[in-house]
Amino acid sequence: MRIITIEREFGSGGRELGKRLADSLGIPCYDQELIDEVVKLHNLNPEYIEHISESDIRTVYPRTIGHRFSSMRAVANDSIKVAASQKKVIERLASQGDCVLVGRGADVILKDQKPFRIFVYADQVSKIDRCLTRSEKGENKNEILRQMKRIDKNREIYHELLSDTKWGGKENYHLCVNTSGQEIKSLVPALTSYIEQWFQNH
Amino acid sequence: MRIITIEREFGSGGRELGKRLADSLGIPCYDQELIDEVVKLHNLNPEYIEHISESDIRTVYPRTIGHRFSSMRAVANDSIKVAASQKKVIERLASQGDCVLVGRGADVILKDQKPFRIFVYADQVSKIDRCLTRSEKGENKNEILRQMKRIDKNREIYHELLSDTKWGGKENYHLCVNTSGQEIKSLVPALTSYIEQWFQNH
Numbered sequence: 001m002r003i004i005t006i007e008r009e010f011g012s013g014g015r016e017l018g019k020r021l022a023d024s025l026g027i028p029c030y031d032q033e034l035i036d037e038v039v040k041l042h043n044l045n046p047e048y049i050e051h052i053s054e055s056d057i058r059t060v061y062p063r064t065i066g067h068r069f070s071s072m073r074a075v076a077n078d079s080i081k082v083a084a085s086q087k088k089v090i091e092r093l094a095s096q097g098d099c100v101l102v103g104r105g106a107d108v109i110l111k112d113q114k115p116f117r118i119f120v121y122a123d124q125v126s127k128i129d130r131c132l133t134r135s136e137k138g139e140n141k142n143e144i145l146r147q148m149k150r151i152d153k154n155r156e157i158y159h160e161l162l163s164d165t166k167w168g169g170k171e172n173y174h175l176c177v178n179t180s181g182q183e184i185k186s187l188v189p190a191l192t193s194y195i196e197q198w199f200q201n202h
Numbered sequence: 203m204r205i206i207t208i209e210r211e212f213g214s215g216g217r218e219l220g221k222r223l224a225d226s227l228g229i230p231c232y233d234q235e236l237i238d239e240v241v242k243l244h245n246l247n248p249e250y251i252e253h254i255s256e257s258d259i260r261t262v263y264p265r266t267i268g269h270r271f272s273s274m275r276a277v278a279n280d281s282i283k284v285a286a287s288q289k290k291v292i293e294r295l296a297s298q299g300d301c302v303l304v305g306r307g308a309d310v311i312l313k314d315q316k317p318f319r320i321f322v323y324a325d326q327v328s329k330i331d332r333c334l335t336r337s338e339k340g341e342n343k344n345e346i347l348r349q350m351k352r353i354d355k356n357r358e359i360y361h362e363l364l365s366d367t368k369w370g371g372k373e374n375y376h377l378c379v380n381t382s383g384q385e386i387k388s389l390v391p392a393l394t395s396y397i398e399q400w401f402q403n404h
Contacts, residue, residue, distance in 0.1 A: 121372060168372070170323060176378035186399050194392035201388055 002027065002098040002199050003115035005107040007159075007167065010151040011127030011144070013184040014120035017177070017191075018102035020184060024192040030093050031102040083158070103155070107172070108163040116198055118191075119173040124148075126180040174198065204229065204300040204401050205317035207309040209361075209369065212353040213329030213346070215386040216322035219379070219393075220304035222386060226394040229300040232292075285360070305357070309374070310365040318400050320393075321375040326350075328382040376400065 004021065008014020015031055022029030090106050093099060094113055101110070107117045122130075124145075131144045139147070159167035170176045175194065177187065206223065210216020217233055224231030292308045295301060296315055303312070309319045324332075326347075333346045341349070361369035372378045377396065379389065 119372075123373070170321075170370075170372045170378045170380070171325070173378075174380045174382075176372045176375075178372070178376045180376075182400070182403060186403055187396070190392050190396035190399055193395060194389070197388050197392055198384070201384060 001094075001113065002195075003094050003110060003113055004100045004118065004195060005110065005115045006100065006102045006118045006120060007107055007155070007173070008103065008120035009122065009127065009168070010148045010155075011131045012120045012122040013130055013179045013182075014118075015102050016184045017118075017120055017179070017187065018100045020188045021191060021195070022100040024188050025098070025100070025195065027098040027100060029100040029102065030090075083161070087162075105159055105162045108159065108165065114202065116175075116195055117173045119168060119170070119176045121168070121176065121178055122180040122182075123178075126182075203315065204397075205296050205312055205315050206302045206320065206397060207312065207317045208302065208304045208320045208322060209309055209357070209375070210305065210322035211324065211329065211370070212350045212357075213333045214322045214324040215332055215381045215384075216320075217304050218386045219320075219322055219381070219389065220302045222390045223393060223397070224302040226390050227300070227302070227397065229302060231302040231304065232295050233304040285363070289364075307361055307364045310361065310367070316404065318377075318397055319375045321370060321372070321378045323370065323378065323380055324382040324384075325380075328384075 002025070004018075004025075006014050006018045006021075008017075018031060019029045086104050087109050090101060090104060090109050094101065094106070094110050094115075101115075107115060127148060128141055128144055131139070131148070132141070135144070156167040159165075165172045175191075177191070179187070204227070206220075206227075208216050208220045208223075210219075220233060221231045288306050289311050292303060292306060292311050296303065296308070296312050296317075303317075309317060329350060330343055330346055333341070333350070334343070337346070358369040361367075367374045377393075379393070381389070
């Protein structure tokens with residue numbers, strides 16, 4: 001079974017890389033689809049789930065245990081419920097066959113299945129450029145910087161919750177790819193060969 | 203101009219990868235050759251240079267400035283002289299044309315030439331296995347572990363001396379390659395493609 005997981009810094013193009021690698025390998029890529037799957041399980045509103053996924057888990061859990069506002073406790077419980085569902089969904093998707101999974105801690109959730117683990121990163125200038133180019137809401141540079149910091153921090157915290165290894169620590173990945181100044185598309189053929197060879201060796 | 207620099211953890215197979223990549227790209231690889239070049243410049247004994255290169259630079263410099271044993275001061279001066287000569291040699295070699303340079307801080311020494319920078323690493327089990335296999339002196343596991351720790355520490359210190367960036371910090375490399383359980387040879391075709399594509403983009 002070939003499972004490829006991609007963790008990525010916000011704006012580094014990891015999601016695009018995941019989709020393109022999956023296409024190149026002829027296997028599915030799961031990312032937004034995971035959320036949709038969770039939505040089906042929970043019958044929640046997609047925007048709500050999106051919000052929960054990107055909210056700072058640490059601010060609502062576990063510090064809110066015993067919090068005087070019951071609404072905060074509800075949000076905390078929902079965050080954990082969503083994360084637990086995402087985990088189950090990731091396990092279920094990976095059990096169905098070869099795939100690329102982007103984010104959501106799939107690398108640590110699926111560690112027993114020995115996925116090929118990629119970390120995608122870039123320098124700040126490149127990440128901001130990429131975000132400005134793809135932005136639909138027309139955020140400015142400062143808004144993107146704040147968003148970047150918040151989302152990456154949340155990814156790190158989410159990883160901390162699932163594992164005792166460090167998010168982005170190169171020792172936890174098979175390959176760390178710096179996309180600074182790179183067109184994602186151009187990286188795909190060589191990375192596809194690298195992954196195919198890796199699975200032949202394992 | 204295509205300059206590829208390889209920094210590597212001791213036992214990760216970085217040197218073999220450098221030589222194989224250079225062969226695959228049809229360009230020279232400089233490693234031990236650098237020392238030989240320095241030897242010519244200094245008319246020193248090769249074993250002596252090898253010893254200096256791997257000795258802990260920090261223990262002899264700059265703490266030995268003003269040291270009461272003049273012999274220690276001489277060693278310190280020689281370490282610095284050797285390092286300064288290596289730097290000049292690296293600059294000269296890189297100015298001659300496309301090449302792969304393994305170690306010796308070539309990545310930071312040549313930063314203005316914009317080399318493609320690779321960091322090669324592996325888990326400890328793989329590194330020890332690789333060392334045991336290639337060992338000519340028949341060291342045991344503990345001896346290799348001590349050697350590994352000492353040499354990697356020296357590489358880190360040497361890097362510190364030349365640059366304010368962190369040795370092995372993924373942000374300082376274009377690609378970080380984990381060779382755990384991998385045959386180096388098998389990684390070469392895909393990495394060659396990756397590097398060729400990278401230079402086309404730059």
